[in-house]
Amino acid sequence: MGALAIKNVTKSFGDTHILKGINIDIEAGEFLILVGPSGCGKSTLMNIIAGLESPTSGEVCIADRIVNEVAPKDRDIAMVFQSYALYPTMNVRQNIAFGMETRGVPKAEQNEVIARVAKMLQIDHLLDRKPSALSGGQRQRVAMGRALARNPKLFLFDEPLSNLDAKLRVEMRVEIKQLHQRLKTTIVYVTHDQIEAMTLGDKIAVMKDGVIQQFGSPEDIYERPANLFVAGFIGSPSMNFLPCHLVEQNGQVGVTLQGVEAPKFIALQDRAGLKERVGQKVILGVRPEQWDVENTPDALVCKVKITEPTGPDTMIYSEVNGVEMIARVHPRAASGPGTTLPLVLDVKKAVLFDPETELRIA
Amino acid sequence: MATPNAHYGFAERWLPRLVLAPSFFLTLVFLYGFIAWNGYLSFTESRLLPNYEWAGLVQYQALFENERWWVAVRNLGIFAVLFIGGAMAIGITLAILLDQKVRGEGAIRTIYLYPMALSFVVTGTAWKWMLNPGLGLEKLMHDWGFTSFTFDWLVNSDMSIYTVVIAGLWQSSGFVMALFLAGLRGVDDSIIKAAQIDGASLPRIYWKIILPALRPVVFSTLMILSHIAIKSFDLVMALTGGGPGFSSDLPATFMYSMAFTRGQTGLGAASAMMMLATVAAIVVPYLYSELRKDQHG
Incomplete structure (x- = not known):
């Protein structure tokens, strides 16, 4: 059963095209992340799913029902907003009850739901407080409680953690994940934070300029990014993009990389369609953690420019093929600025992009 | 804090006081001094000229037995309720309508706010012409052929006070709208979205969520409108002159005619004290609650 299906949805204001044909399909119980830089149309798409805006063309189906003409309140959805959007003059209890009151839920049942939700989110002791007397994290819980009280088919989270401080954000992220595992409802979650996207999502839709750049599982997106944008957007520090030429040596297709010593040939094994491109320019995409410090003859010797210890790992900034490159290495293997370091590439995980189309080749 | 330069320290300490002294002194004399003087006069038998012989409460007794005073008080009641209630209702409605992302909002807002730029005298004069049966609306309708149309409130002693209400509403509703529009703009958009979901x-959203959140705006607007209502003088003078007869008198016009045209200074002073008491009854509790909030805030 499809929980949410978006078919060819577009949204334009005059000549400004915010969404250019969005297609998404997720199953019940899945956690969908819409991620992208600001202005990519993710919030507009969210508003269209919620029914707060209507699409210029295309169809939105929730639980196999076309809801284009259905009012937000009849879509069986609940939404959590970035600014929490709590009703300022009502206390927590009234905030949670407001929707049920509007729908005419009997008082006894309301109290039951409030008690259940408050217990689940540990906000029992806050029920009689006004939102202004709550901390950011507590407001966030209340906003989630208000959504949970509805017990909807679809939860919508619009950048819910953006207003929290870093520590609280991590805590709430885990809580949202727990909540999802417990309730098994379908969630659509908008964020611009790629870590939230990777940690929470079952499916991720990476958006840019009103187009879905890639739609897939977090592993797909991380290991097989569809294009340079997705590769650069997901992952921190970003993937390194090293410009090179495809060459053939001893019957093997590969690229040459140059650190401080003579260029090294690195063979790219078993990849389809590379033979035809020999001689062409390509971009080799290597994630920082795909480098290892290893003193072998095959190692690429690089000069360390800057080191950034993060605790568990140390980031090494150096230069390869004329561009800056970051390697994430073990702190004990790292050496200080000005020294050289032999780095070995995990070739199997490296990806290749066409510099013209920016699409992944292999 | 010790200042290295004694001369500079002296200036720093005395300059603010020196600068504030004239306005402080003027306020003390011309506001509080004259209030006190007026208060004293209200306990004397002053007629055309002040008379400083203590006479107790005779003026207040005379005031409370004066039929014209009670007409003025009753008129103030009608005017205040309709003016404040009407201006709030119209202003809030306009603000909510204008908040729905209307095209040309800037122009519309200016048009509604413009009457506030006119003085009450101009408003009163303009409406006097429009409501004059031989000159304005009634004549226009007659000229168009609706000869049975009558609108003679201006010259009807039962209805004249309502013309003051109409002119007052025309002038002040736009101002109320501006205050509420500013308040509405401060409300987070996503609250409305959340309530929609x-x-x-929409009426319920405004009634249950947004207007309660605008309580401070409601209070300040009430304060501003109430003191406009109680002080109302120029509008009545320009529009009806208190007439026909004294049917549209307000306490302020009553005070003016007693004190300055009919040589009843003592009676005028007593009515002025009654107005002061009314304003104080509204303002003092408000100030008290606001100041207390600041201390605890």
Whole structure:
């Protein structure tokens, strides 16, 4: 059963095209992340799913029902907003009850739901407080409680953690994940934070300029990014993009990389369609953690420019093929600025992009 | 804090006081001094000229037995309720309508706010011409052929006070709208979205969520409108002159005619004290609650 299906949805204001044909399909119980830089149309798409805006063309189906003409309140959805959007003059209890009151839920049942939700989110002791007397994290819980009280088919989270401080954000992220595992409802979650996207999502839709750049599982997106944008957007520090030429040596297709010593040939094994491109320019995409410090003859010797210890790992900034490159290495293997370091590439995980189309080749 | 330069320290300490002294002194004399003087006069038998012989409460007794005073008080009641209530209702409605992302909002807002730029005298004069049966609306309708049309409130002693209400509403509703529009703009958009998803209709959203959140705006607007209502003088003078007869008198016009045209200074002073008491009854509790909030805030 499809929980949410978006078919060819577009949204334009005059000549400004915010969404250019969005297609998404997720199953019940899945956690969908819409991620992208600001202005990519993710919030507009969210508003269209919620029914707060209507699409210029295309169809939105929730639980196999076309809801284009259905009012937000009849879509069986609940939404959590970035600014929490709590009703300022009502206390927590009234905030949670407001929707049920509007729908005419009997008082006894309301109290039951409030008690259940408050217990689940540990906000029992806050029920009689006004939102202004709550901390950011507590407001966030209340906003989630208000959504949970509805017990909807679809939860919508619009950048819910953006207003929290870093520590609280991590805590709430885990809580949202727990909540999802417990309730098994379908969630659509908008964020611009790629870590939230990777940690929470079952499916991720990476958006840019009103187009879905890639739609897939977090592993797909991380290991097989569809294009340079997705590769650069997901992952921190970003993937390194090293410009090179495809060459053939001893019957093997590969690229040459140059650190401080003579260029090294690195063979790219078993990849389809590379033979035809020999001689062409390509971009080799290597994630920082795909480098290892290893003193072998095959190692690429690089000069360390800057080191950034993060605790568990140390980031090494150096230069390869004329561009800056970051390697994430073990702190004990790292050496200080000005020294050289032999780095070995995990070739199997490296990806290749066409510099013209920016699409992944292999 | 010790200042290295004694001369500079002296200036720093005395300059603010020196600068504030003239306005402080003027306020003390011309505001509080004259209030006190007026208060004293209200306990004397002053007629055309002040008379400083203590006479107790005779003026207040005379005031409370004066039929014209009670007409003025009753008129103030009608005017205040209709003016404040009407201006709030119209202003809030306009603000909510204008908040729905209307095209040309800037122009519309200016048009509604413009009457506030006119003085009450101009408003009163303009409406006097429009409501004059031989000159304005009634004549226009007659000229168009609706000869049975009558609108003679201006010259009807039962209805004249309502013309003051109409002119007052025309002048002040736009101002109320501006205050509420500013308040509405401060409300987070996503609160409205959240309420829509919760299933609330637009009137319910405004009534249950947004207007309660604008309580401070409601209070300040009430304060501003109430003191405009109680002080109302120029509008009545320009529009009806208190007439026909004294049917549209307000306490302020009553005070003016007693003190300055009919040589009843003592009686005028007593009525002025009654107005002061009314304003104080509204302002003092408000100030008290606001100041207390500041201390605890």
